[in-house]
Amino acid sequence: GAVVSQHPSRVICKSGTSVKIECRSLDFQATTMFWYRQFPKQSLMLMATSNEGSKATYEQGVEKDKFLINHASLTLSTLTVTSAHPEDSSFYICSARGYPGPGNYGYTFGSGTRLTVV
Amino acid sequence: KQEVTQIPAALSVPEGENLVLNCSFTDSAIYNLQWFRQDPGKGLTSLLLIQSSQREQTSGRLNASLDKSSGRSTLYIAASQPGDSATYLCAVEETSGSRLTFGEGTQLTVNP
Numbered sequence: 238g239a240v241v242s243q244h245p246s247r248v249i250c251k252s253g254t255s256v257k258i259e260c261r262s263l264d265f266q267a268t269t270m271f272w273y274r275q276f277p278k279q280s281l282m283l284m285a286t287s288n289e290g291s292k293a294t295y296e297q298g299v300e301k302d303k304f305l306i307n308h309a310s311l312t313l314s315t316l317t318v319t320s321a322h323p324e325d326s327s328f329y330i331c332s333a334r335g336y337p338g339p340g341n342y343g344y345t346f347g348s349g350t351r352l353t354v355v
Numbered sequence: 356k357q358e359v360t361q362i363p364a365a366l367s368v369p370e371g372e373n374l375v376l377n378c379s380f381t382d383s384a385i386y387n388l389q390w391f392r393q394d395p396g397k398g399l400t401s402l403l404l405i406q407s408s409q410r411e412q413t414s415g416r417l418n419a420s421l422d423k424s425s426g427r428s429t430l431y432i433a434a435s436q437p438g439d440s441a442t443y444l445c446a447v448e449e450t451s452g453s454r455l456t457f458g459e460g461t462q463l464t465v466n467p
Contacts, residue, residue, distance in 0.1 A: 243398065269452060280444065280457045281399075330398050334452060343389045343448075344455060346399040 239265050241333050243347025250321055250354055258316045258350045260331035267333035270314035271344070272306060275328040287314055321354045328352075357382045359447055361458035368435055369466050376430040376461045378445035383426050386451050390419050390430050391444045393460070399444065403430070435465045 240263040250256050260270060269288050273281040285301075287293040287308035295301045303325075305317040314333075318325055331347040358381045368374055378388070387406045391399040403412045403419040405428065411420040418431040428445055442462045446455040 271454065280459045283454055286454060328396070332399075332455070343387065343401055343404040344446075345401065346391070348398040349396070351396065 239263075239333075239345040241267070241331060241345045241347040243331055243350060245350060246348060247351045248353070250352070252322055252354055253320055255317055255319045256321055256352060258318075258329055258331075258352075260314050260316075260333070260347045262312045262333050262345075265333075266311035267314065268311060269334045270306075270308055271332040271334070272304075272314075272316050273330045273332065275330060275349075281330065284316075318352065321352070323354045326352055326354045357385075357447060357449055357456045359445060359456050359458040361443075361445060361461050363461060364459065365462040365464075367464040367466065370435060370437060372435050372465075373431070373433050374435055374463075376432070376443050376445075376463070378428040378430070378458055380426045380428075380447050380456075382449065383423050385423065385447045385449055386453070388419075388421055388428050388445060388447050389455070390417075390428075391446065393442045393444060395442075402443075432463075435463075437465045437467050439463060439465050 242261045244259050272284045274284050275281050284299045285293045285295045287306045289308050289311050293306040308314040330349045332344045334344050360379050362377045389404045390402040393399050405412050405421040416433040421428045442460045444460045446457045
């Protein structure tokens with residue numbers, strides 16, 4: 238089945254530094270990648286949608302200059318949290334919808350990244 | 356704006372019970388509905404996907420039904436096991452390739 242590999246699974250960084258999270262589609266082309274954020278005991282909150290080769294579309298309230306998304310290829314999308322602060326600590330998950338891969342079978346999610354900013 | 360609600364928020368059952376998780380959505384014009392499982396600190400695992408033209412899907416001990424006109428879906432788990440303990444999320448896709456709208460999830464605990 239379709240697999241999305243997300244790295245790192247856990248990262249601890251100092252306040253003010255930047256962190257990059259990668260998501261790779263391993264056996265299909267991810268034309269669209271979704272980035273979510275999840276707080277403890279809450280559901281997923283969509284942050285942005287990225288299409289390969291174009292700028293990401295951010296949800297209302299999400300700072301595009303803080304959460305930089307790059308989707309330069311059909312198999313790789315990255316989320317960079319710039320100048321991270323403790324309030325950015327959260328669980329970040331990517332999701333891919335590809336063609337002709339899992340497009341007819343729904344979405345495939347990465348395993349998530351637990352970011353802790355100290 | 357589509358809203359997805361899941362009931363109950365939490366459920367604790369003894370091993371072996373059959374159980375039903377409920378999902379409702381406000382706008383019946385959906386493309387498909389997907390059920391996911393999430394273990395603590397992990398990503399989402401897709402369980403079942405029901406296209407808007409379908410009424411149900413089955414996989415092993417899991418059966419998901421969809422009544423689009425009434426905006427409801429149920430996930431039936433037969434003969435529950437402790438390994439089924441997780442949070443179950445339903446999500447609707449309104450048009451092909453659009454964002455998913457998630458419910459808040461049902462946290463299931465199956466006690467040995």
